[in-house]
Amino acid sequence: MKVFLTSLFLACFLLIIAPPLMAVVDLYEFDTESQRQRYHALIEVLRCPKCQNQNLAGSDSPVAEDLRRELHQMLLEGKTDREIKTFMVDRYGEFVLYKPRFQKSTVVLWGLPLVLLVLGLGIVAYIVRGRQSTNTRKMSLDELSSSEQDQLKSLLKTSSEETETPP
Known part of the structure; x- marks a missing residue:
């Protein structure tokens, strides 16, 4: 009986712990270390349009995954940070920026x-x-x-x- 309860407890524990351990981690290849640093800096300052006040780095939503993939592609194409932010704002609005630009609005x-x-x-x-x-x-x-x-x-x-x- 003691062995059964221990096995049951261990099985429940593994079922509780397993989902976070199976979370997908995005691994992107970059040409230079500078691109990697820019990528991580940008995913920290860009907000996920779907999530409630979460940046792209902390969001697991499909929209955030798409934006990270798009950001990676734009960095490989040689786009500047300003061009990337402009693209994101044009596509998702000012909400995507944690620090909105100074405009009339x-x-x-x-x-x-x-x-x-x-x-x-x-x-x-x-x-x-x-x-x-x-x-x-x-x-x-x-x-x-x-x-x-x-x-x-x-x-x-x-x-x-x-x-x-x-x-």
């Missing part, structure tokens, strides 16, 4: 963080200046007239007498 995307930063700094400056002006507006006893000083002293004296008497 992306001005808000690129400009909003700067606007929010300037607005935040303005608010901080306004608050700091408000505190400084409040501190400079505080009056000292020397700025009070003699009648105001007498009135203040009597109020302070009355206040201190009230706090000293136990209830």
Whole structure:
């Protein structure tokens, strides 16, 4: 019985582990090491159009496989990174780029963080200046007239007498 349970456990374990081990790994041949480095750099910065926020390197979808194959072919043909990115954008749209280009349609995307930063700094400056002006507006006893000083002293004296008497 013990041997049977051990065998059953081992079989289940192998069934669970086997699918990830059988995953297909793309092996592409390149003419130069430079092409290989460019390939790996590009599959990191290009997004899979089908997957939810995954780059081509991390996606196992058929679309990502096709794009990696197309990218490999374009590199072997001697295309530049710019030509490859332009091809991908023409075919799949700006979504395929993790860093969208600066265009009229992306001005808000690129400009909003700067606007929010300037607005935040303005608010901080306004608050700091408000505190400084409040501190400079505080009056000292020397700025009070003699009648105001007498009135203040009597109020302070009355206040201190009230706090000293136990209830």
